Amino acid sequence: MTLPDITRYDTLPKLLELHAAEHGGDIWLREKDLGIWNAYTWAEVARRVRHIALGLTGLGVSRGDVVALLGDNRPEWLMGEVAAHALGGMSLGIYRDALADEVAYLITYADVAVVFAEDEEQVDKLLQLEEKIPTVRHIVYSDPRGIRKYDDPRLVSLESLEEQGRARDAAAPSAYADMVAAGKGDDVAILCTTSGTTSHPKLAMLTGGALLRHCKAYLAMDPRGPDDEYVSVLQMPWIMEQIYAFGQAILSRMKVNFVEEPETMMADMREIGPTFVLFAPRVWEQIAADVRARMMDASALKRAMFHFGMALGLKALERGQRSALADFILFRALRDRLGFTRLKSAATGGAALGPDTFRFFLALGVPMRQLYGQTELLGAYTLHQAADVDFDTVGVPMEGVEIRIDDPDPNGLGEVVTRHPNMFTGYFGNAEETAKSFAEEGWMRTGDAGYFNDKGHLVVIDRIRDMAKTTQGDRFSPQYIENKLKFSPYVAEAVILGDGRESLAAIICIRFSIVSKWAEKQRIAFTTYTDLSAKPEVIALLRKEVEEVNKTLAAKQRVSRFLLLYKELDADDGELTRTRKVRRGVINERYGTIIDAMYQGAKVIDVDTTITFQDGTKQRIKTKLDVVELDTRAGTAATEAKRRAA
Template sequence: MDAATVNDLPDLSLFDTFPKLLQLHARNHPDEVALRVKDLGIWHSLNWREYQTRVKTFALGLHHFGIGRGAVVALIGDNRPDWVCGEIAAHAVGAMSLGMYRDALDEELAFLITYSGARAVFAEDEEQVDKLLALGDRIGTVKLIVYSDPRGMRKHTDPRLISVTELMHHGDAVASEYPALYDELVAATKGEDVAVLCTTSGTTANPKLAMLPAGRIIRHCASYLGVDPKGPRDEYVSVLPLPWIMEQVYVLGKALLSRMTVNFVEETETMMSDFREVGPTFVLFAPRVWEQIAADVRARIMDASPLKRRLYDYGMKLGLDALDKGKRSWLADLLLFKALRDRLGFTNLRSAATGGAALGPETFRFFMAMGVPLRQLYGQTETLGAYTIHAAGDVNFDTVGKPFDSAVEVKIDNPDHNGVGEIVTRHPNMFAGYFGTEAASADLRDGWMHTGDAGYFDKSGHLVVIDRIKDIATTSLGDRFSPQYIENKLKFSPYVAEAVILGDQREHLAAMICIRFPIVSKWAEKNRISFTTYTDLASRPEVYEMIRCEVETVNKTLPDAQRIRKFLLLYKELDADDGELTRTRKVRRSVIAEKYGTIIDAIYGGRPSIDVDTTIAYQDGTKQRIRTVLKVVDLAPGDTAPAFPKRAA
């Protein structure tokens, strides 16, 4: 196959699968760096030829073990080149890949593996292998477990276990006996065959598995590149979980189309330092990461000298004032932002994005004022990720931009008198249905994907996403509000990690707040406040008073009916392992309502404090009994803020 290109992209009618694109680049750009990974402090690069060779031997190794068309190959671990190689190798033999979150618990893994019927699993290291082996006969479909890191593996004797090195030896043996086999396997792959099984968010139950054909991913990524171009000189750092649809889009789809270099950090703890070493030209972070970075910046300023704090405050004021006028402040850049971008690794950024959930306007403004070219994305797993984005120079903090191109149709279904209704969409490259069931495809009607999100179009044609329709709440007095909107405002505070807004069918709004422990603990130490644990710190009156100030600051920006009247600080952080959050950090409101029902009733019952005696389980199996008293802070109503249109909240 020759590389016929249109707009510098391969001919998508010929190169319609990931193995075909990889084969093309290995032939035409063999020595160009494709992947880079940091290990033991040293960056190691794989060029396109080495990338192709590793995928080929993986694929032929899978073929040796009878993994082929129609099979499912699962993958679990950190973002690493072997994950990507294993995924493309699965596609090369006609199998489907299924990414599983590295921190998934036993029940989640058992469900995904048995439901999909996965026959092979790429597991990065001992931690992941131990999880799989502990499931025993519950994952009886699994015949092969491939691990990359051999440390700690000598104690295991399970016959299903094999190292990546052994897998490659088998692959090399197959290649020696049948030299043309890999090329034949790749040529047999088809763009309309399902290649990726991608888990949905699962905010209410077990996730569904969206079936994504490779050709549709590739064509949709080509549309995406039309509004956010990338090329061989671009550097991307992969830090979001690879099972997430948007990381699949960037690390596989867009990288294999544009040949941008994908970098993998050494550890989660070294992410920002590794990020700075790369100096990427593009970054995609989930809202929780942008919120954490903003919180860390503000926390560092607390430890700075009085002069530096004044310079920071002055620079931020200049930057935000200029941003409100659609401009940039050269003085703010000189005093603050240039050094700040360098410290964070943002110096070379030409494009930055956030997606997966709503990002609070205050956090958005913070980075835009800094000079980070941040844009909001919106989409779903079923739509192959994002399909709207802000155009450069047309960024509105309260919206998610416009559709990629004319092929993407978005409309508001059953709008009310304010134009608010359910967001529905369709485009030529959506998912092929849900794996294993027809009934679960009810959200797809007449070719239109019903997102379950409430939204409207503003006067400039931008799409505004309010919240999940089922989550939009109404007080007993008839005032509608979006919990997510208010929660995002609270999370701009460096001291607030998570918040859950209550008030549906109640007289007023209340909040359950989780403190951001690393920053609040630093604040406590600086103010000589003694504490032992998270629970102890969250119960301190000084912490309550500090959080009270943060809540009152948010209240001033809200209409009177949507202000928080009461709040308390939870005795623990919300955790995906406890089912309180999804793996992409979205609140599971039904779980919260059930699990903390007694506390919620006590808040609205007028009690000034709530006794808690409970046990929490940690991931390592240990348990801890917690006995504490939660103080309910009653905020006196303040002056009425200018009323916002109800549809915008």
């Protein structure tokens, strides 16, 4: 497919107008609502964007103002964001599950004038902030259910906003075209939040022209066109969803589909049959865990067929081949069940995906590719080529991207430093942090440790600050071991400890949905997550899983002890970022007493604490955590022998 001339159509609104003129009757967006897929053509989307933009000008929004968007992935989010760009404003996506204080910080920091809030839940979040968000003049809601009870002059329905826009369009038919024409590719269009693994997220300033140029380079390696289908499930504020659902979609005319609810994602995706998907590692891990969990409920024959087929598939994968027999007896039906039958390409990014999970999907016949990048560098800038996929690497650089390794050790491991023509222009309102991020001549320090292998692929190990070393001087990557543990269907999250300690230990959170199902089948009575994680049978189950992972690790990188945490790690508690990355500093501080007790040889740790839920309610937790000791000198056999001898 020939892409549009982005030197002429250098903003998203200009491209939208082009496609509406040339392909107005073609479907671009779909949304499932009450079980029905509703379609939106290019012309319809362009018309609504036009009216939303003009309606915003009637609210006093002008060039340079910031418009925030808060809610689920919906066509209205996309329309509101492009409308903000059309009038020369900047869009700021806020994660839908962000707490009120996080929302207040971003809104006040960016001096937000108008917020698009999807429904009552998000409107409630904003209204309760009251004087904490003095810059907000208007709150535009799209779902009116439950809003009528409010009497706040800032509230404006999306329907009435579009009506105002239609009236302004009738009064001045050329006003919108003039606004769009005035926009330039060099204008800052998007304020994109960074991960914020150590503090509040920063706001990377991205121009519309840079977004489109980078998407063009991406599409050269992983092409798509008007016949391709994409299902938007990752939260809109994330840079890669901005790349896929906005930049690539408007550039290539790929269809974008929005599921009804996050809970219906897999069923909705099966109905669409996407040709491209992008999931974060946690989603791939959840899908793999769900598949293995379903096999727990299957008949003995089906379980045997599953294990036989997986063994065939993995053996064939080691030879760089596909097993026709495994495809016939297992993989073809499984791909159909997951909605992966039509996939041409599947990507994972945002964090490292464990090699075992990657291998599982490759054997299944899912055309997986790993990508790597940062928000500041417009998301991904390395990617596996279709015929050259190596799950231990993140692929090769895209066209125009330069990568070097600074301060390499004797093995070539050092800091990944990158530059390309389409980088961010700096952090909004933070010149000091902008200066810290750049080295000389426009190179940006990623803060990641990596090296190039013999094939020219980039291998990323971990964050440099997270690379750890024991007191014996043995280096290890916590993230690598954590990902191997999370391949287990019973492990939802894991945190590897050991930096500055004599050995490695782990804090593990069980995957409650699956462990509870296992416990029910074993007729183990339990009440809560805390109760279930403390059951001796569950501890024994997780012991086997950790021992299996230890077999695959070098002796100095094996987990010597672990415990099952009494609660799940939660982004609302600051323990994870909104993209599910572990905030290690928070973990070390919050659970410091438990960690110290583990390393001091405690067999049982008493816990008496209070946790606060998202709705503000509190619960006291009083429990005991068993510390499980493991023999790291060998595998499970040695551990069992030691146990029998005792």
